[in-house]
Amino acid sequence: MSKSVTASVGVRELEVLDLADCCAPLRRESLDAEHASTLASAFKALADPVRLQLLNLIATADGGETCACDLVEPVGKSQPTVSHHLKVLREAGLVQSEKRGTWVWYAVVPEQLDELRRVLSR
Amino acid sequence: MSKSVTASVGVRELEVLDLADCCAPLRRESLDAEHASTLASAFKALADPVRLQLLNLIATADGGETCACDLVEPVGKSQPTVSHHLKVLREAGLVQSEKRGTWVWYAVVPEQLDELRRVLSR
């Protein structure tokens, strides 16, 4: 299985990519087809300019979190499109979201980005 | 411009992604739409299981290089498909190729992978 369920208080549940035991550094150990698919899914989440901008906006925001309402205008896409991309980022485990009243707040998951860095290491 | 031409003796020329001045770490500085597109192109190259396997096979090969002829069977795809994926990896600047007689040898470009690692760093 390459997916697991993350559940914690206040944080909305979602099936997210589990990169913990998937995959040694690309340049070190061999990579079978299944692990390659899991890893490819993670990089797919980064393979879109809008998602990279969203990730950047969230990561560089004060307090490390951003209201979804502040993400639509900066990327210049419609609200449904932004919502879609945020879902992709969540499913990849790259961001977390938490609903507070009317608003949903997003924060990056540093560990997941670190996992991808590790895969690219020597 | 996000592309530049790499030319060196014995190594086949190709327009490759230039990540040198593109982009500070995602979690540090802001990312405009143009740089986001360049960066997304780089991650797109990693966003396919076959390409990840190819990269892995090339990187872990003896001497750090692999004949294209030894890449078709391990990934279980047709020769044209493998050739296509190798081209994508080359255009992303992730691998280099060199023709020696009948065969073409591929090697990873560590600096390019390091650039992507840097972008993901804190």
Next chain:
DNA sequence: CCTTGATATCGACACTCATCGATATCGACT
């Protein structure tokens, strides 16, 4: 030269995906 084998390109097809308008859901406030 002609054949053989390795690699790249072409053309076509199926499938995925980014995008957005319309709509649904849900919380807050009156």
Next chain:
DNA sequence: AGTCGATATCGATGAGTGTCGATATCAAGG
């Protein structure tokens, strides 16, 4: 209850892409 505003979902559409058979290119050897 009813309205308003924020976010998510749905459905459709157009662009992009992975795949492979057929074909082209090119080097080596006879």
